[in-house]
Amino acid sequence: MNANEILETIEMIDNEDLDVRTITMGVSLLDCAGPDPDAAAGRVYDKICRYAENLVRTGEDISRQYGIPIINKRISVTPIALVAGACPGASPVRFAQALDRAAHTVGVNFIGGYSALVQKGFGPGDYALIESIPEALSGTELVCSSVNVGSTKAGINMDAVEKMGRIVRQTAELTADRDCIGAAKLVVFCNAPEDNPFMAGAFHGPGEPDCVVNVGVSGPGVVRAAIKKSGAGLSLTEIAELVKRTAFKITRMGQLVAQEASRRLSVPFGIVDLSLAPTPAIGDSVAYILEAMGLEQCGAHGTTAALALLNDAVKKGGVMASSSVGGLSGAFIPVTEDAGMIAAARSGCLSLSKLEAMTAVCSVGLDMIVIPGDATAEIISGIIADEAAIGMVNSKTTAVRVIPAIGKQAGEELDFGGLLGQGPVMPVNTASPAAFIHRGGKIPAPLQSLKN
Amino acid sequence: MIKGEKAVITVIGKDMVGILARVSHMCAQSGVNVLEVTQSILQDLFAMVMLVDMAGAKTDVAALSEQMDALGGELGLKIHVMHEDIFNSMHRI
Numbered sequence: 001m002n003a004n005e006i007l008e009t010i011e012m013i014d015n016e017d018l019d020v021r022t023i024t025m026g027v028s029l030l031d032c033a034g035p036d037p038d039a040a041a042g043r044v045y046d047k048i049c050r051y052a053e054n055l056v057r058t059g060e061d062i063s064r065q066y067g068i069p070i071i072n073k074r075i076s077v078t079p080i081a082l083v084a085g086a087c088p089g090a091s092p093v094r095f096a097q098a099l100d101r102a103a104h105t106v107g108v109n110f111i112g113g114y115s116a117l118v119q120k121g122f123g124p125g126d127y128a129l130i131e132s133i134p135e136a137l138s139g140t141e142l143v144c145s146s147v148n149v150g151s152t153k154a155g156i157n158m159d160a161v162e163k164m165g166r167i168v169r170q171t172a173e174l175t176a177d178r179d180c181i182g183a184a185k186l187v188v189f190c191n192a193p194e195d196n197p198f199m200a201g202a203f204h205g206p207g208e209p210d211c212v213v214n215v216g217v218s219g220p221g222v223v224r225a226a227i228k229k230s231g232a233g234l235s236l237t238e239i240a241e242l243v244k245r246t247a248f249k250i251t252r253m254g255q256l257v258a259q260e261a262s263r264r265l266s267v268p269f270g271i272v273d274l275s276l277a278p279t280p281a282i283g284d285s286v287a288y289i290l291e292a293m294g295l296e297q298c299g300a301h302g303t304t305a306a307l308a309l310l311n312d313a314v315k316k317g318g319v320m321a322s323s324s325v326g327g328l329s330g331a332f333i334p335v336t337e338d339a340g341m342i343a344a345a346r347s348g349c350l351s352l353s354k355l356e357a358m359t360a361v362c363s364v365g366l367d368m369i370v371i372p373g374d375a376t377a378e379i380i381s382g383i384i385a386d387e388a389a390i391g392m393v394n395s396k397t398t399a400v401r402v403i404p405a406i407g408k409q410a411g412e413e414l415d416f417g418g419l420l421g422q423g424p425v426m427p428v429n430t431a432s433p434a435a436f437i438h439r440g441g442k443i444p445a446p447l448q449s450l451k452n
Numbered sequence: 453m454i455k456g457e458k459a460v461i462t463v464i465g466k467d468m469v470g471i472l473a474r475v476s477h478m479c480a481q482s483g484v485n486v487l488e489v490t491q492s493i494l495q496d497l498f499a500m501v502m503l504v505d506m507a508g509a510k511t512d513v514a515a516l517s518e519q520m521d522a523l524g525g526e527l528g529l530k531i532h533v534m535h536e537d538i539f540n541s542m543h544r545i
Contacts, residue, residue, distance in 0.1 A: 002543070003490045003492070003499075003501040005539060005542075005543040006460055006462060006501050006539055007462065007464070007499060007501070009534075009538060009539060009542055009543075010462050010464065010530075010532055010534075013532075014530065014532075061514070064513070064514035064517065065512070065513045065514050065535055066513075066534060066535045066537065066538050067513070067517060067532055067533060067534030067535065067538065068534070068538060249542045249543070252541045252542045253538065253541065253542055255541065256537060256538065256541045
């Protein structure tokens with residue numbers, strides 16, 4: 001063994017915020033469905049508690065034995081619309097309550113999957129679930145919700161987009177006394193991955209096995225430190241190589257933890273998601289990586305190009321380090337969870353339009369963005385439609401997680417605390433898209449050739 | 453702890469008399485066999501890397517890590533105990 005390599009690893013953990021961000025257990029609830037809603041909710045609670053009984057303790061044991069921080073232990077479940085669809089007429093909120101109770105019982109910090117997949121239309125249970133999201137998220141603490149409204153193969157369901165603008169707003173209104181936190185637990189997707197371990201968009205897709213362990217690694221601080229140490233002399237080709245090498249090391253650690261967790265829990269290993277997920281901790285920021293590459297501040301012209309390089313290099317380095325890569329994999333750009341993004345949004349250097357452009361090349365989409373409280377449901381639907389269109393045309397996952405700051409205007413701030421962070425209200429374009437949104441219908445799936 | 457598994461102890465901090473003695477004494481008390489030690493001193497900064505065998509140990513990596521943490525706090529040093537697999541997987545293909 002080489003002492004320098006050992007000290008490099010110690011330095012990454014001690015000073016550069018290297019961690020395994022989450023071990024997420026995916027649990028299928030398809031076998032819990034049934035015509036009696038209360039009995040079904042009881043089976044949901046029992047199954048999650050049975051499968052995830054040892055999840056938190058196992059995560060802590062691995063963390064202690066290997067000496068690496070494992071920040072979150074979480075659960076993702078089958079989209080609840082598929083389960084709740086078996087009991088028509090009953091409110092699906094009871095399933096949200098069962099998920100919340102189960103999450104508290106087993107000690108995880110989030111449970112995802114209060115979800116519906118409606119990219120091509122609404123199935124049984126989908127309408128009721130979507131309408132119940134504001135109540136479900138305001139009445140529970142740990143439940144996260146997501147709705148997939150579009151895909152490259154199916155196009156965009158604009159009826160769902162119209163609905164979701166209103167649902168996002170209502171969710172914020174119902175939690176206005178808690179900094180509108182409900183909307184921070186709600187994601188609207190296009191091309192949602194079925195094995196994503198990261199919240200709030202995690203759910204256990206219908207094509208997944210009964211139970212699976214997915215691991216999300218992180219480490220923006222490590223990448224930033226590597227670029228910073230390399231100095232100003234490197235070309236962008238060399239920067240890309242450096243990011244690849246760093247991503248490789250980070251992902252190897254995630255792979256090790258994933259295999260060990262899978263062995264100890266006797267649950268199959270699913271995927272490693274090699275995402276650069278920032279935290280509000282100073283230094284653990286994707287924006288700072290872009291700035292270390294040479295931008296004065298994140299949001300400057302050149303930001304999209306720098307992010308494209310970063311996103312691609314992270315994947316290339318990570319793919320070789322793991323036997324199975326999946327989830328979102330790439331660079332996240334959540335504004336309120338990233339110290340550099342918060343600073344750039346406060347100074348006005350980073351705008352919503354620039355963020356939208358960045359989502360065409362980053363791993364997900366418009367994430368954790370606080371918008372003015374008077375933004376109408378139609379404006380939010382317009383933001384969702386734009387973002388879904390970028391995902392649909394570019395065959396990538398995009399998402400919208402915006403938080404309408406009820407009663408607040410541009411310049412004021414919301415503070416969610418913890419990993420969700422804090423951030424300023426960012427101005428939106430107030431011209432109305434209402435007539436376009438209310439047309440409803442679908443945007444047809446795009447052509448996959450003649451790509452110009 | 454499975455027989456034959458190894459751990460890496462790293463000690464980083466300000467150099468002083470008796471660091472190696474204190475750390476290896478604690479290993480001996482726990483029945484941890486020291487296989488290899490490398491150390492370097494850059495200006496005043498002391499960095500030591502110790503490869504140890506946990507096969508005959510009366511303790512596991514997690515418990516040893518807690519003891520070393522306490523010792524590190526007492527001496528004003530950072531002491532980490534980590535399973536060797538971490539380094540093997542991160543730095544070897």
